[in-house]
Amino acid sequence: MRMVLCAVALTLMLGGCTYLSSLGVYKLDINQGNYVTQDQVDKLKVGQTRQQVRIALGTPLLTDAFHANRWDYVYEFRRQGRMLEHRQFTVYFVDDRLARWEGDEMPPPPAEVARAGGGDAVLDKSLSTAPKTGETTWLQDLLKKLGWWQ
Numbered sequence: 001m002r003m004v005l006c007a008v009a010l011t012l013m014l015g016g017c018t019y020l021s022s023l024g025v026y027k028l029d030i031n032q033g034n035y036v037t038q039d040q041v042d043k044l045k046v047g048q049t050r051q052q053v054r055i056a057l058g059t060p061l062l063t064d065a066f067h068a069n070r071w072d073y074v075y076e077f078r079r080q081g082r083m084l085e086h087r088q089f090t091v092y093f094v095d096d097r098l099a100r101w102e103g104d105e106m107p108p109p110p111a112e113v114a115r116a117g118g119g120d121a122v123l124d125k126s127l128s129t130a131p132k133t134g135e136t137t138w139l140q141d142l143l144k145k146l147g148w149w150q
Contacts, residue, residue: 033061033075036089038106044091048098053091060091069093073103 036057043056053071054060060071070092077085089103107113136144143149 027078027081029080030076030078032077034058034073034089035075036073036087036106037109039109041089041101041106044098044101046098046100050093050096050098053098057089057091 034057040057044053048056057073061074062072064070064072070090073089073091075085075087076083087104087106089101089106091101092099108116140149
């Protein structure tokens with residue numbers, strides 16, 4: 001009876017732990033905003049119309065009624081609830097013509113990243129919670145001590 005109560009208590013405690021990502025709720029990868037690359041920024045030239053800028057960069061995420069001469073392109077990427085990437089790029093217009101732009105360093109185009117062998121695979125390796133070959137998790141070690149794991 002005491003063993004059953006310990007097992008139930010352990011289960012309830014582990015169920016309430018949110019810091020253990022392997023036991024937590026699955027969180028989707030979230031891409032939000034405008035993914036702007038360096039080759040898109042290279043297409044910008046001072047004096048372009050709003051339509052030409054929209055063709056080069058896409059529809060802006062933020063257009064403010066109080067700042068009609070400013071478009072903001074914001075991009076965020078979250079994996080497992082953690083912010084991995086945040087970029088902001090802003091273009092400014094004067095008399096409906098592109099006057100200037102500023103923002104974070106933009107990534108290379110996807111084709112160039114694929115050629116270099118980078119991209120999402122690099123992110124996956126950095127966030128992997130799987131044990132390395134021959135290693136066991138703390139839960140497996142506990143179950144082995146209790147004789148419930150082979």
